Structure formats: C-alpha cells, structure tokens
Amino acid sequence: EVQLVQSGAEVKKPGESLRISCKTSGYDFGDFWIGWARQLPGKGLEWMGIVDLPDSEIKYSPSFEGQVTISADRSINTAYLHWSTLRASDTGMYFCARQPGVVGDTVRDYWGQGTLVTVSS
C-alpha cells in the first residue's frame, strides 16, 4: 500500500528555519515525482514545486522560486520542504503528493496528511 506520512505540526518564530518531511512507502521511490502544495488559512491550493526523482530535477512554481527548497533523500524514501527564513505569511497547511499512477484500470492519487506550520512571534 502506498503511503505518504508527513512530519508533525510546527510552531516557529519569524526568521527561524524549518524543514518538514514526507516519508513514503509501498512503492519504488525513484519511479515517481513528489510535489508540495501550500494551503494558507481559508484559502485554496497552491502548487509549490516538485522533486522529479526519475529525471533527478527539482522544479519550482514561479511564486515559490527562491522562497523554499525542495529536496529528497533516496536512501530513506523521504522528500523535504525547507525554509531558511520563515515569515508569518508562511503560516498554513503543507501537503506532499506523489505523482498519480495507473493502478489496474484507474488512476490513483496519493497525498500526505498535511503538516500545519505556524509562524508567530
């Protein structure tokens, strides 16, 4: 069974750094990309970028280029989202998602449960 399990909720101060994780299991980690999505309080979904494991590339949506760093550790099947300097405006829920895949005669999507990040002084 494919599973994506994210790290727990975080409370940080502005200016601090943070790395959250998305640990995967149940499939070959290197065969699919992992993406990150942000959801600000009461707002919609925004796609931040992906770590494309088959092509060994990292791609960012324009709004997030230079704001966060996406990475992965193939040895432990885990993807990461990192901020070097948090701002209050980073407060929100962050989801990881695996590239959808064909299972039998249908397409399945896989998401983590979400990590709530709160940035407040």
Next chain:
Amino acid sequence: DIVMTQSPDSLAVSLGERATINCKSSQSVLYNPKNKNYLSWYQQKPGQPPKLLIYWASTRGSGVPERFSGSGSGTDFTLTISSLQAEDVAIYYCQQYYTTLWTFGQGTKVEIK
C-alpha cells in the same frame, strides 16, 4: 503558468438537485498526440488532503460515485454533481497537469441550500 479560473466561487444547492461548476484554463490543456485533456477535478473537505474525483477531464477516479461527471475540452470544463448528497459538501478544485508544475483553480465551495 497556466491560470485556472473557476466559477462560481460558491453555490448552494438543495439536496437531490444538480450542481454545476465551471473551469476555464488560460491555454489549452488538450495534448493532441494522445487526444487527452490534462485536467482533473478534486474534492477537499475540512482538515483533509484533496481527493481525486475526475481525471482526463471526464474519467471518474477509483470509488467515485456515478453522480460525479466531468466534461469539456481544450480550455473549458465542467464538473457536474447530478444529485447533491449531504456528503458532497466540500470545496472543489479543477487542476491542470499539462505541465508538471500543476496549477489549481481558486476553488468552488458547495453547500446545501
């Protein structure tokens, strides 16, 4: 970026009635060599990650009830809930995957009238 625009932002429908949500993309998401529209619909309930309802613009995902249907091609798409049930109260998003840098519509909140 491909910009996705949904309408309306919210709608209230009586139980058993039809709900229709529209989505327009800023450029075509039809990939001609495969004749497939790279457009999905997601449902999100509070505190949960999104759930895939429809992919290729019109194919229902695994376990998705038949009352959900998708249509459209190119730049204009529609999600229809033929007979609204209480459990369908949620926010619905269209999403393009024509590029790996997905983009979502702003969401449509569906409530019971």
